[in-house]
Structure formats: structure tokens, C-alpha cells
Amino acid sequence: MKIPGVPPAELSELNRVQDRISFVYLERCVIHRDSNAITATDEKGVVHMPAATLSVLMLGPGTSITQQAMMLIADNGATVVWVGEHGVRYYAHGRTLARSSxxxxxxxxxxxxxxxxxxxxxxxxxxxxxxxxxxxxxxxxxxxxxxxxxxxxxxxxxxxxxxxxxxxxxxxxxxxxxxxxxxxxxxxxxxxxxxxxxxxxxxxxxxxxxxxxxxxxxxxxxxxxxxxxxxxxxxxxxxxxxxxxxxxxxxxxxxxxxxxxxxxxxxxxxxxxxxxxxTDSTAGPIDHELLDEDAGTDVVRLWDDEGYELAGSRNHSADVDF
The missing domain is CATH 1.20.120.920 (CRISPR-associated endonuclease Cas1, C-terminal domain)
Incomplete structure (x- = not known):
């Protein structure tokens, strides 16, 4: 069955966190969604912000946000922070961009x-x-x-x-x-x-x-x-x-x-x-490009007490004798 609504972006389509805007602070406005952009509306007009470019969206006093906007933010791996007066409280965050643990x-x-x-x-x-x-x-x-x-x-x-x-x-x-x-x-x-x-x-x-x-x-x-x-x-x-x-x-x-x-x-x-x-005392330099590829791999494995991992999404009943 096809799930209704706009499908989330593929991981490969999202900006890496280090390539995003650090944070945007909003107050006294309504935050909504227009296609793949987050909109902020107040008495001065409407501002559009591409969701894939955001890292942190800080929502100050007087803000309200729609469910559609939150869905878009979550799908793009951004963080939403509801802050109190003067912006010194932290209340929420989004989901990880990584698929690897x-x-x-x-x-x-x-x-x-x-x-x-x-x-x-x-x-x-x-x-x-x-x-x-x-x-x-x-x-x-x-x-x-x-x-x-x-x-x-x-x-x-x-x-x-x-x-x-x-x-x-x-x-x-x-x-x-x-x-x-x-x-x-x-x-x-x-x-x-x-x-x-x-x-x-x-x-x-x-x-x-x-x-x-x-x-x-x-x-x-x-x-x-x-x-x-x-x-x-x-x-x-x-x-x-x-x-x-x-x-x-x-x-x-x-x-x-x-x-x-x-x-x-x-x-x-x-x-x-x-x-x-x-990094530990015996490891060499980290290959960050290889790690990016690993983080984007949407694979679930099964842990084994012998120290190795098994493929997930399959029935293992034929592999062992009861």
C-alpha cells in the first residue's frame, strides 16, 4: 500500500551537517511548510528557508509551528529547539542523519x-x-x-x-x-x-x-x-x-x-x-569520506555472542540445530 503524503528525502539527497547553516532564530511568527521549504510568517511577510540547509531552528517566544513543518524538519535531520525568553532553554531535537550506529x-x-x-x-x-x-x-x-x-x-x-x-x-x-x-x-x-x-x-x-x-x-x-x-x-x-x-x-x-x-x-x-x-593509541588517521559512506548505509545487523554480526532481515532458523 502506498503511504499518502510527500515521501521523505533520500539520505543521499540531504546536505551533510557540516555543510549547513549553523542556526536560525525565529520569534513571534507562524512556521509552516511550502514544498521543501520552511516558511516563517509575521506581519512583515513570509520568509522561505530550504529545510535541507538548516542545522538548528531556534523557536523563541510567540512562535507556533505546524505538523507539516515538523515532518519536513525531521525528514531533513535538522534540530528544532524551543527556547524561552532570551533563548537560554533547550527543549527538543531532531533525528540523526546517520544510518550507522x-x-x-x-x-x-x-x-x-x-x-x-x-x-x-x-x-x-x-x-x-x-x-x-x-x-x-x-x-x-x-x-x-x-x-x-x-x-x-x-x-x-x-x-x-x-x-x-x-x-x-x-x-x-x-x-x-x-x-x-x-x-x-x-x-x-x-x-x-x-x-x-x-x-x-x-x-x-x-x-x-x-x-x-x-x-x-x-x-x-x-x-x-x-x-x-x-x-x-x-x-x-x-x-x-x-x-x-x-x-x-x-x-x-x-x-x-x-x-x-x-x-x-x-x-x-x-x-x-x-x-x-x-581514534585510539594504535589506530591510524580516520578516513572521513569512508565514514560518511558507512553512516549513510541503511543496514540492520544481528549481534552474536561469538563476536561477529549476522545479516538482518532474514530468517535464521535453518542455520542452527535446536
Whole structure:
């Protein structure tokens, strides 16, 4: 029987996550579908956005979205984030673009094995200190070294922009209760978390299986986002406040969007996640093109306790004696 409605796009027809727009923020509008485009309608008119080019669609206050629009977004592997005032809440995500569970299995294996988890965590810290030998440092020493790096980053940008800085203080339930630079940091980090979360989901990894962070549904999101804060969100936040913004949350979102508009962050995020999860001390370089082909293979196999996999979608009763 033919299923009614517009059929979903084939995986080969979709844009890879690293080739997409990082995020689009919408508020006070109605989101619908027009063929293969997402439309946003308000009193100013209608804007069309090709669904296959979206990575994250952030829906702020006053938005409503139709079922047809959500179907199109899901079929194209994009992430929808319903956000509260100032864009600092995350409520939902879309389905993976990957058809293979290779990354997810590698992630679960690594996070469940103490030595492999330590290896990945060390690699994450090593990325913050290029050219330095951190191989002999304990996790406690690495955390201390990272804390000192972040504090130094805050001081440097405060000096560069002339923005007063005391420390990082904020209440997740009271955005306006903190000073302007802390508000800008919260808004900038929220955008970064949305982009990173979308990438993690799109390539088939788990947002909750973290290596440095743990115990939270977005632990891995925080792990990966921390790799880019000093380069992207911290300087953006200080620049926005130095520009005497009168709408910090909106101006910060636009500034982050401008900072990552060329797609380099998406590509870098994909490569970093794959390198962290699929590389060990004995493996060679990763063939990312081969991995893309593997991720697009829609094949289900059966696990066997002898350590190999069997073909799925067939009856195996003739293979064994009862």
C-alpha cells in the first residue's frame, strides 16, 4: 500500500551537517511548510528557508509551528529547539542523519571503559593546550589548568574591550539578575550548545554520554562546546557588551551567528567528535569520506555472542540445530 503524503528525502539527497547553516532564530511568527521549504510568517511577510540547509531552528517566544513543518524538519535531520525568553532553554531535537550506529557504539564503549574514557578526556584537554605535554597530568591537574586558562581568557577580553569583569556568576532561572557581560555569556553559550547538540544528534552520537562532564542529559554537549568557548562565545559576549547593547540576548545571538556563519564550526565539530571517539593509541588517521559512506548505509545487523554480526532481515532458523 502506498503511504499518502510527500515521501521523505533520500539520505543521499540531504546536505551533510557540516555543510549547513549553523542556526536560525525565529520569534513571534507562524512556521509552516511550502514544498521543501520552511516558511516563517509575521506581519512583515513570509520568509522561505530550504529545510535541507538548516542545522538548528531556534523557536523563541510567540512562535507556533505546524505538523507539516515538523515532518519536513525531521525528514531533513535538522534540530528544532524551543527556547524561552532570551533563548537560554533547550527543549527538543531532531533525528540523526546517520544510518550507522558506529559512532554511538564507539562512544558507549569508550565512556564505559575507565582507561578509554580517560584517554578521550585527556584528548579533550590536550586540544586546549596545543604544543604542551599534558600526558603526565592527573584529571584534577587538568581541571585546574583549564580553570586557569578560562580565567585568563576572561581577563584578557575584559582588558581588550574595557568591560568590567569580576567573575562568572548567573542564575539559570533569572537571566536579568546578573550583570550585562554574564547575560551575554549565557546567551552566547546557549547558542553554542544548540549548534553542538544538533551536530552530535545529526551524526548519530549521544548528547548524554559525556567524558569530562557526567550525569546530565547533555554532558557530551558541554564536553564539545567547551572546546570552542574561548575562541567564539567569550570574545563575542565581551564585544556585545562593549558595544553598549540595549538588547543583549538578541544582539548576542546575531553576533554568534555572524561568527559561525561560514560553516567552519560545524565541520570542525564533526571532525573533532569523530577523531575523539574513533581514534585510539594504535589506530591510524580516520578516513572521513569512508565514514560518511558507512553512516549513510541503511543496514540492520544481528549481534552474536561469538563476536561477529549476522545479516538482518532474514530468517535464521535453518542455520542452527535446536
Amino acid at each position: 558506529r559512532l554511538l557504539v564507539a562512544q558507549a564503549t569508550a565512556v564505559s571503559h575507565r582507561d578509554r574514557r580517560l584517554q578521550v578526556a585527556r584528548a579533550m584537554y590536550r586540544m586546549r593546550f596545543p604544543g604542551e605535554d599534558t600526558s603526565r597530568l592527573t584529571m584534577q591537574q587538568l581541571r585546574g589548568k583549564e580553570g586557569a586558562r578560562v580565567r585568563r581568557c576572561y581577563r584578557e577580553h575584559a582588558l581588550r574591550t574595557g568591560v568590567a569583569w569580576n567573575n562568572r556568576e548567573y542564575d539559570p532561572d533569572d537571566f536579568t539578575g546578573s550583570d550585562p557581560v554574564n547575560q551575554a555569556l549565557s546567551a552566547a553559550h546557549a547558542c553554542l550548545y544548540g549548534v553542538v547538540h544538533a551536530v552530535i544528534v545529526a551524526i548519530g552520537a549521544s548528547p548524554g554520554l559525556g567524558f569530562v562532564h557526567t550525569g546530565h542529559e547533555r554532558s557530551f554537549v558541554y564536553d564539545i562546546a567547551d572546546l570552542y568557548k574561548a575562541e567564539i562565545t567569550i570574545p563575542v559576549a565581551f564585544d556585545v557588551v562593549a558595544g553598549e547593547s540595549t538588547d543583549i540576548s538578541a544582539d548576542t545571538r546575531r553576533a554568534v551567528r555572524n561568527r559561525v556563519h561560514d560553516g567552519a564550526l560545524l565541520n570542525r565539530c564533526v571532525q573533532d567528535i569523530r577523531n575523539l571517539l574513533l
